[in-house]
Amino acid sequence: MKETQNMVGLSEQKIVTEKRLFGRKVYSYTLVDSTMKIAYSLAKKGAEEGTVVVAEEQTQGKGRGNRYWFSPQGGLWFSLILRPQIALSDVTQLNILGAVGIVEAIRKNFFLLSPQIRWPNDALIRKKKVGGVLCRAKSIGKNVDFIIMGIGINLNIEEFPSPLCFTATSLKREVGHYISEEVFLSGLLRELEKLYLSSKESFSFVIEKARLFSSLLGRQVRVHIGKEEFVGLAQDLDERGELIIRLENGTYKRVDSREDFLIR
Numbered sequence: 001m002k003e004t005q006n007m008v009g010l011s012e013q014k015i016v017t018e019k020r021l022f023g024r025k026v027y028s029y030t031l032v033d034s035t036m037k038i039a040y041s042l043a044k045k046g047a048e049e050g051t052v053v054v055a056e057e058q059t060q061g062k063g064r065g066n067r068y069w070f071s072p073q074g075g076l077w078f079s080l081i082l083r084p085q086i087a088l089s090d091v092t093q094l095n096i097l098g099a100v101g102i103v104e105a106i107r108k109n110f111f112l113l114s115p116q117i118r119w120p121n122d123a124l125i126r127k128k129k130v131g132g133v134l135c136r137a138k139s140i141g142k143n144v145d146f147i148i149m150g151i152g153i154n155l156n157i158e159e160f161p162s163p164l165c166f167t168a169t170s171l172k173r174e175v176g177h178y179i180s181e182e183v184f185l186s187g188l189l190r191e192l193e194k195l196y197l198s199s200k201e202s203f204s205f206v207i208e209k210a211r212l213f214s215s216l217l218g219r220q221v222r223v224h225i226g227k228e229e230f231v232g233l234a235q236d237l238d239e240r241g242e243l244i245i246r247l248e249n250g251t252y253k254r255v256d257s258r259e260d261f262l263i264r
């Protein structure tokens with residue numbers, strides 16, 4: 001398999017009960033280029049929904065828009081294969097679902113922390129980024145064939161290089177002790193599965209949570225989309241997860257998370 005050239009130490013594990021969908025099959029590596037690539041190739045070969053690819057370290061961890069993702073040992077880096085029956089235009093909702101899952105898992109493990117979501121896909125603690133979500137979809141026409149949901153969480157990372165040292169944090173830095181990757185992954189997969197199954201009925205539950213944990217809503221923001229700049233109040237998320245901004249002239253602007261934007 002081409003994508004496996006850079007992989008070291010594959011083991012196939014079962015970390016959760018047979019009853020669960022997410023994590024019934026887990027491919028675990030010590031070193032990979034990116035778990036996204038491996039999961040994508042497994043999904044193309046028909047791997048079942050809920051399959052997880054996790055690595056201790058990534059040499060080419062990816063963020064959105066091909067940005068880099070710092071992924072040394074000590075973090076939790078994994079990709080989850082999903083096969084939802086949704087339109088391609090709704091993939092953006094899964095980014096939000098991933099971020100809500102991260103925040104819920106952190107809250108349940110560490111009730112003194114107050115993690116937030118910086119719409120659409122960042123998990124923050126005390127305004128610093130602790131985790132992120134990246135969804136990559138393969139389509140059939142206008143529908144989704146499969147989605148790879150990549151999640152990175154700075155679990156036990158102690159030091160970040162510049163400039164991340166100003167913007168990133170880890171759970172270990174926040175709580176002051178080591179956190180088991182396996183235990184945290186299992187809890188996070190449970191949260192993600194709950195949200196995912198509920199989103200099949202309706203997405204409103206996920207949006208409600210995203211509103212609740214949002215670091216943006218109610219704040220004055222400056223949004224750059226391409227060469228345009230919009231200034232206004234981050235007012236709400238709509239039912240599809242788009243951000244609604246009330247502009248200074250009283251009109252509304254919806255920001256689709258698939259656009260290339262920057263919010264300050």
Ligand code: BT5
Nearest residue numbers: 034061062063064067069070078132133134150151152168
């Ligand atoms: C994300 O992108 O936040 C998505 C991150 C997804 C990473 C996972 S790890 C498992 C799977 N395999 C992969 O290769 N990727 C996924 P974005 O919103 O574009 O944020 C990227 C930006 O976050 C970068 O430009 C940096 O500024 C910053 N960044 C990079 N590494 C970071 C880290 N470890 N912690 C906090 N911020 C980081």
